[in-house]
Amino acid sequence: MIDKKIRVLAAKVGLDGHDRGIKVIAQALKDAGMEVIYTGIRQTPEQIVEIAIQEDVDVIGISILSGAHLQLLPRVTELLRKEEADDILVVAGGVIPQEDFAFLKECGIKEVFTSGTLTGDLIKFIKENIIKRE
Amino acid sequence: MFEKDKLEQLHKRKVAWGKTLEKTLGKNPERKEQFFTDSKILLDTIYTPLDLINFDYEEKLGLPGEYPFTRGVQHNMYRGRLFTMRQYAGYGNAEETNKRFHYLLEQGQTGLSVAFDLPTQLGYDSDHPLSRGEVGKVGVAIDSLQDMEILFEGIPLDKVTTSMTINSPAAIILSMYLALAEKRGIPFAKLSGTIQNDILKEYVARGTYIFPPEPSMRLITDIFSFSGKHLPSWNTISISGYHIREAGSTAVQEIAFTLANGIAYVDAAIKAGLDVDQFAPRLSFFFNAHLNFFEEIAKFRAARRVWARIMKERFGAANPRSMMLRFHTQTAGCTLTAQQPLVNIIRVAFQALSACLGGTQSLHTNSYDEAFSLPSEHAVSIALRTQQVLGYEIGVTDTVDPLGGAYFIEYLTDKIEEEVMNYIIRIDELGGAVKAIEEGFMQQEIHQSAYEYQKEIENGKRVVIGLNKFVTKDEEPIKLAKSSPAVEEYQKEKLKKLRQERNNEKVTAVLNHLYNAAQSSENLVPIFIEAVKAYATVGEICNVLRDVFGEYRQQVLL
Numbered sequence: 001m002i003d004k005k006i007r008v009l010a011a012k013v014g015l016d017g018h019d020r021g022i023k024v025i026a027q028a029l030k031d032a033g034m035e036v037i038y039t040g041i042r043q044t045p046e047q048i049v050e051i052a053i054q055e056d057v058d059v060i061g062i063s064i065l066s067g068a069h070l071q072l073l074p075r076v077t078e079l080l081r082k083e084e085a086d087d088i089l090v091v092a093g094g095v096i097p098q099e100d101f102a103f104l105k106e107c108g109i110k111e112v113f114t115s116g117t118l119t120g121d122l123i124k125f126i127k128e129n130i131i132k133r134e
Numbered sequence: 135m136f137e138k139d140k141l142e143q144l145h146k147r148k149v150a151w152g153k154t155l156e157k158t159l160g161k162n163p164e165r166k167e168q169f170f171t172d173s174k175i176l177l178d179t180i181y182t183p184l185d186l187i188n189f190d191y192e193e194k195l196g197l198p199g200e201y202p203f204t205r206g207v208q209h210n211m212y213r214g215r216l217f218t219m220r221q222y223a224g225y226g227n228a229e230e231t232n233k234r235f236h237y238l239l240e241q242g243q244t245g246l247s248v249a250f251d252l253p254t255q256l257g258y259d260s261d262h263p264l265s266r267g268e269v270g271k272v273g274v275a276i277d278s279l280q281d282m283e284i285l286f287e288g289i290p291l292d293k294v295t296t297s298m299t300i301n302s303p304a305a306i307i308l309s310m311y312l313a314l315a316e317k318r319g320i321p322f323a324k325l326s327g328t329i330q331n332d333i334l335k336e337y338v339a340r341g342t343y344i345f346p347p348e349p350s351m352r353l354i355t356d357i358f359s360f361s362g363k364h365l366p367s368w369n370t371i372s373i374s375g376y377h378i379r380e381a382g383s384t385a386v387q388e389i390a391f392t393l394a395n396g397i398a399y400v401d402a403a404i405k406a407g408l409d410v411d412q413f414a415p416r417l418s419f420f421f422n423a424h425l426n427f428f429e430e431i432a433k434f435r436a437a438r439r440v441w442a443r444i445m446k447e448r449f450g451a452a453n454p455r456s457m458m459l460r461f462h463t464q465t466a467g468c469t470l471t472a473q474q475p476l477v478n479i480i481r482v483a484f485q486a487l488s489a490c491l492g493g494t495q496s497l498h499t500n501s502y503d504e505a506f507s508l509p510s511e512h513a514v515s516i517a518l519r520t521q522q523v524l525g526y527e528i529g530v531t532d533t534v535d536p537l538g539g540a541y542f543i544e545y546l547t548d549k550i551e552e553e554v555m556n557y558i559i560r561i562d563e564l565g566g567a568v569k570a571i572e573e574g575f576m577q578q579e580i581h582q583s584a585y586e587y588q589k590e591i592e593n594g595k596r597v598v599i600g601l602n603k604f605v606t607k608d609e610e611p612i613k614l615a616k617s618s619p620a621v622e623e624y625q626k627e628k629l630k631k632l633r634q635e636r637n638n639e640k641v642t643a644v645l646n647h648l649y650n651a652a653q654s655s656e657n658l659v660p661i662f663i664e665a666v667k668a669y670a671t672v673g674e675i676c677n678v679l680r681d682v683f684g685e686y687r688q689q690v691l692l
Contacts, residue, residue, distance in 0.1 A: 015252035015268050017341015020381045020468070023581055024588045026692055040690040041341045044264070066252055067507070071267025097506050097614055115472045115505045116601045118592050 006034040006130060007057040011048045012041045013076065016066035021093060025061060028119035029126075045075035053085050058130050061122075065094040070103065077108035087131050093117065136183040145184055155179065171429040173384040175549050181541035189544065194439070198534045200454070202442040204435050204547070205535040206493040207458045212531035216244075217489075218496035219521045220297060220462065224249030224274035225508050226621045228284035231274040235289060237511070241518055245496060246289070246327075247297040249273030250307070255342040257303050257676025260625035270621035272508070273299075277629050277673070279666045282310040283317075292320045296327035297372070297462070297496075302344040304331035305353050306675050309662035316667075328369035328418055328462070331357060334395040334567055335374050337686070338576045339381035344676060347568050349683035353658065354399060355406040358413040360659040369418040371399060372462060378576075379422035380468050382584020385433045386550055388422060390557030391567075391576050393441055397558070398567035400449055410449050414456035423485035423492075424466040430485070431537060432546035434461070434492025439547070440554055463489035464498040470505045474600035475612055478502035483520050490524055491537055497521055503612055510615040574691045581691075629671065636669040644668050645678050652682040 010026040012019060019041055026036045037055050039048065052060050064072065073092055080086045086108065093113040096104070101112050110129060113122060169177040178185070196202060199209035208214060221238055223246075224231045235246055250273040253265035259277050260269045269275050276282060286296075291314065300307045308329050315325055333350040336343040343350070354371065361370045375383075375392035383391065396417065403413050421437065423430055441459040445451040465485035470478045479502045486499050499517040501509030509517070525531055537543045564570045571577070590596035597603045644665045651661050665675055 015256055015264065015342075016272070017336070017339075018380075019341065020584050023692060024382070024585050027581075027585050028588070036692070038690055038692045040688050066268055067271035068267030095505070095507065098611060099614075115470075116598075118602075119588065120592060 006059065006126065007055065008034050008036045008059045008061060008126070009039065009048070009052045009055060009057040010036055011039045011043055011051075011060060011062045012064070013043055013045060013048060013062050013072045014064045014066040014068045015042055016064065017041050018065040018094075019063070021065075022061070022063040025063075025093070025119055025122065029061075029123065032123045034126075045072055045079055048076055049079040049083060049085070052080070052088060053083055057088060059089045059091070059126055062090065062092045063094050064092065064096070067095070069094065069096050070100060073104055073109055074107040081108070089126065089130050091122070091125070136187075141183060141187065144182060148182065148184060171385070171546070172424065172426040173386040173429060173550070173553065175386075175429070175546065175553075181545050183541065185541055185545045189548075194544070194548070195538060201446070201457060203438045203458055205538050207438070207460055207495070211493060211534040212490075212525070213534070216525040216531055217494050217521075218245040218295065219243050219518060219525070220245040220247045220295075220496045220498055221514060221518055222247040222249050222299065222464070222498050223514070224251075225272075225615075226270040226618060227275055227625055228281040230618075230621075232285055232287050232289075234511075235285075238514070238518070239289075239294070241515060242522065243518060245295040245297065247498065248285070248299065250298070250300055251275045252342070254307075254672055255300060255302065257306075257344050257672055257680075259629060259671050259673030260622060261629055262673060266622075269625050275621065275625050276307065276310070277625065278632055278669050278671045279310050279313055280628070280632055280669065282307075282314055286314060291315050291318065292324040294327075297330075298328065299330045301330050301333055301336050301340075301342055302350065303672055303676055304329045305357050305659055306662050306666065306672055308357065309659060310666045313663055313667045322364045323366055325365060326367035328372050329357070330374060330420070331371040332374045332395065332420075334398060334571060335377055335392070337571050337688075338378060338391065338395075339580065340374075340377040341688075343686045343688075345679060345683040346686045347572070349652075349679075350686075351399075351402045351568075352406075352655075355403050355408065356657045356659050358403050358416075359406065359408055360657055361416060362408065362412045365416075368416065369460075370413065370416045372418050372420045373399065374420040376420050376422045376464055378580060379424060379466065381580050382468075382587060383580045384583050385424065385426070385429050386553045387557065387576075387579055387583060389433055389437045389440070389550065390554040390561075391580075392419065392421070393437070393444065393554065394558055394561045394567040394570070394576075396441065397444060397448070400445075401566065404449070410445075410451050411453040411456050414445060414449070414451055415453060415458070418495075419459055419461035421461050421463050421489075421494075422466050423463050423489040423494075425469050425481065425485065427484060427488050428543060428546060429550070430488035431492045432543055432550055434463075434489070434494065435535075435538075435543070435547045436550040436554060437461070438493070440551055440558075444558075460495050462496045462498070463492075463494040465489075465500045467500055467504055470500060470502070471598060471600050472505040474606055474609065475502050475505065477600055478505070479516060479520065482517060483524075486520055486524055487530065490530055491535075493535060503614060506612075507614050510613060512613075572689075574689060577691060632669060632671075640668045641665075641670045641674070645670060645674060648675065648678050649682060652679060 198206035375388040442457040501513035
């Protein structure tokens, strides 16, 4: 079997324009051999899920630094369930206080990465948790 | 500056000294093979007069308050008045933020700086679908003049200076401030403050753009023109390198791209028929104070000199005030760590010191808990106290440009100037800043630097205490500020009521007027003032402009 490349959607949800982190991560994942699609800033949960399904990705990495993570991140996972695409691994990062982690994980966000995360750790996490899709 | 035979003597001595050093290095190698600044300027072991052989004091430094302003923009700098201590603040609704403003002023803060929430910055009202979850989060929610009235309740507009971080809708928010002053009977001439109003860096780094470049530049020149006539003490723009640096640029890129943007604004204003010496004295700047201490100090000094030369030589400005680069500084948010957060207090203190030694006009010091959320009151007060220690206790404000003339600082200042000019020439060749941004040149340069920076952290070349060195396990969590979830509903209710109670016919009439004027070349600021006085909302006004101007779509580059 040929090992298919891991496909990742790097996404920015909400209204904040901080894209340094997501772009650095996207580049690092590319350098680690993954295929990465970057959405650009200010995407809605609906747009993100649509692109994810269209592009048939294995992973969605969402960056948010606006503080609206409690409203917007659960919406992404909810829409994925609705589209029966909840086998896609969803991880999030940005300025997110620790006390919100538990709720986000309950909603289906597999892991929350905050400021100071090494890209190496993220790559390892993706490889260990990914469900390869047919 | 130095006598020739003495330099020759020194040169010989340095050669001999170098041989001795080399011998000891065989036994005790240095900590690194090579030492670089953050902008990748290679550093020597020692700097001497030999590094400043053709240094012309008069040409490069002069005296403070005089061209080329390398040593500072005022004659006596902080001996007269300290830098303005200006903490960026705003969250929730206008009522809560008004309370924080009063608290900060009571704590000895000397100027206000308003943070607006993202819907306000993007021209959406609090009840817009895209505002969901974002209302009052990163700043205060302002929908109409009513919110502005509450925000400045009990604050004398003719006594404080107010800085407002607002870009795409800058003219609308400024109009609200003016309408409020008018209501209180304060003449415009007595108002002093700043609007950020810098759209170009929004496309490059910060992301709160609404309209395409051309109409955006027109809104900016409308403000320049209106302010030139009516607002003698208002800074009409704060051309910002801060966010460019936060997005990952080096110090050299920060200055180069900011000044290139500055050139584009001056060009646009001249093209719009304004006289350079009319508007240029009211241009202001905003920079980042990052970790590499000496490079930061040299950066501020170089920026002043480069801008002075550009204004004089490129634009033929005659008024010395047109050549003065006055700037606000904020410490680097991106250097704060979530690990061992109290260590951030120390980082911020050193960064603030570099801004002070670099001659900043005003300063925001970050709070130690900003890697987690908006700052708590405790964290903000420590940040403000840091500025007060700097200003009042340690004597660095008692003489002007105390590091001026240091061999290393002057060498670095020259080097940064040279590299900044190389970038500006490249951007000119690309057709100017607007073109360079549309083609993604600045964005890609910044991304490259950001990626390099991250790689250095990951391979340990760049030490971040608490993150990749001196790591502590099992840290105690710190107490964070909590935002109240009720803000959004409250704000929506307020809007609903406002729309019922105001004179809607008047609103429609003024918005129609705006629609027509936006298609002509009429100055829009007086119409914005009429519109906000009728309690038209930020969203309603921006929707009219969206209809006429269209919206900017980011080119996704990776």
